[in-house]
Amino acid sequence: MAEFTRIGMLTPSSNTSLEPVTSAILHGIDASMHVSRVPVTRIALDDQANAQFGTEPMLAAARLLADAAVDVIAWNGTAGSWLGIDHDLELCAAIEKDTGIPATTSTLALLDAFRAFGVTRLGLAVPYTADVTDRIVARYREHGIECVSTAQLGLTDNLDFGRVPAERVRQLIEQAADGDPHAVAVVCTNVAGAPHAAELEQRLGIPVMCSVSATLWKALDVGGGSAIVPEWGQLLASGTLRARLQPALEDLLAATEADRTTLRMDLPALGLRVDLTAAEAVAPGVRSIRRDGSLDQRALNTVVWLQQHRKPLVQPHFREAPQPPEALKDVYNVRAQTLGPIIRAGEMAGWISIHSLREREWSPPDLAALAQATQRVHDALDGM
Numbered sequence: 001m002a003e004f005t006r007i008g009m010l011t012p013s014s015n016t017s018l019e020p021v022t023s024a025i026l027h028g029i030d031a032s033m034h035v036s037r038v039p040v041t042r043i044a045l046d047d048q049a050n051a052q053f054g055t056e057p058m059l060a061a062a063r064l065l066a067d068a069a070v071d072v073i074a075w076n077g078t079a080g081s082w083l084g085i086d087h088d089l090e091l092c093a094a095i096e097k098d099t100g101i102p103a104t105t106s107t108l109a110l111l112d113a114f115r116a117f118g119v120t121r122l123g124l125a126v127p128y129t130a131d132v133t134d135r136i137v138a139r140y141r142e143h144g145i146e147c148v149s150t151a152q153l154g155l156t157d158n159l160d161f162g163r164v165p166a167e168r169v170r171q172l173i174e175q176a177a178d179g180d181p182h183a184v185a186v187v188c189t190n191v192a193g194a195p196h197a198a199e200l201e202q203r204l205g206i207p208v209m210c211s212v213s214a215t216l217w218k219a220l221d222v223g224g225g226s227a228i229v230p231e232w233g234q235l236l237a238s239g240t241l242r243a244r245l246q247p248a249l250e251d252l253l254a255a256t257e258a259d260r261t262t263l264r265m266d267l268p269a270l271g272l273r274v275d276l277t278a279a280e281a282v283a284p285g286v287r288s289i290r291r292d293g294s295l296d297q298r299a300l301n302t303v304v305w306l307q308q309h310r311k312p313l314v315q316p317h318f319r320e321a322p323q324p325p326e327a328l329k330d331v332y333n334v335r336a337q338t339l340g341p342i343i344r345a346g347e348m349a350g351w352i353s354i355h356s357l358r359e360r361e362w363s364p365p366d367l368a369a370l371a372q373a374t375q376r377v378h379d380a381l382d383g384m
Contacts, residue, residue: 008072078188106211109218122183123184124184126191129156149178184206247376260289262290263280275293
């Protein structure tokens with residue numbers, strides 16, 4: 001980790017929310033924010049409005065930030081959510097080529113956050129008009145994110161976005177939580193959703209992601225700084241670790257050709273407990289187990305066995321002890337599994353599970369892939 005991270009922010013000129021919110025989140029963190037503004041005053045889908053997000057004004061502002069030797073440059077605006085991810089990818093490539101400094105954007109940050117938390121059903125909270133909202137819904141669908149509920153304010157003037165009262169922002173988030181989403185996202189960096197995230201997460205039982213905090217989260221990670229700030233919701237508490245763990249589970253799924261891989265960890269300081277998974281990967285058409293917290297995981301026969309033996313439990317079938325919970329077999333149709341413990345400081349802090357929907361032998365390459373995934377988990381934890 002860098003000793004101190006300087007974050008360069010490309011900011012819409014009429015934005016009045018992202019700077020105070022970001023500054024509040026950064027209080028006590030070894031990082032600083034440095035802002036360069038670009039002309040943005042109105043959000044709509046016409047050519048004049050879209051022209052505000054051209055590359056050249058962004059590059060001119062980025063060059064000024066480069067003079068401050070920042071560690072990362074972030075476009076702190078959500079235009080990519082309706083213009084498309086290619087807009088933001090091309091912008092980042094241009095900034096990196098011109099300045100030599102890594103770049104990211106609010107939209108890229110949100111998509112990475114959705115992946116880290118396994119979000120495929122989203123509640124969308126925005127200040128925009130219906131046509132802009134519909135375009136965001138369509139763009140997110142391109143990336144496997146279904147907006148199952150939307151809440152909008154019907155505004156176009158960016159200054160008006162920043163004037164929305166705090167109570168109305170809370171209502172917007174709560175309205176977007178209808179429809180059983182996996183998370184709610186406030187998609188606009190001039191609407192201050194972050195101050196409400198932690199409290200509303202407790203009430204709603206799902207992550208509340210704000211474009212402002214998501215941009216900072218990703219910028220800290222790209223810039224090499226610490227992105228663990230528990231007081232501002234789940235994304236800033238555990239998002240960085242989840243994002244580093246997720247690829248290990250996806251690679252393990254591919255290497256073993258299994259149906260599901262999961263990681264459960266007890267890390268209370270980050271809000272992680274074994275009754276809900278910290279990461280999961282599933283094969284196409286396979287049901288997710290990520291949000292099922294109905295079982296006392298530590299009390300399961302298989303987990304007790306892991307705790308006692310501290311080595312992988314290899315089960316090509318379930319005709320011998322220890323037996324898995326009936327729900328794993330009856331609800332999730334698992335017929336074989338391999339579990340690998342995560343031992344930290346002499347304690348079993350968690351475990352990896354590999355599930356198969358058919359009985360199968362687990363080969364030496366499968367167990368080697370499990371060992372590699374286990375090491376990647378350790379590396380991710382050591383790097384936090």
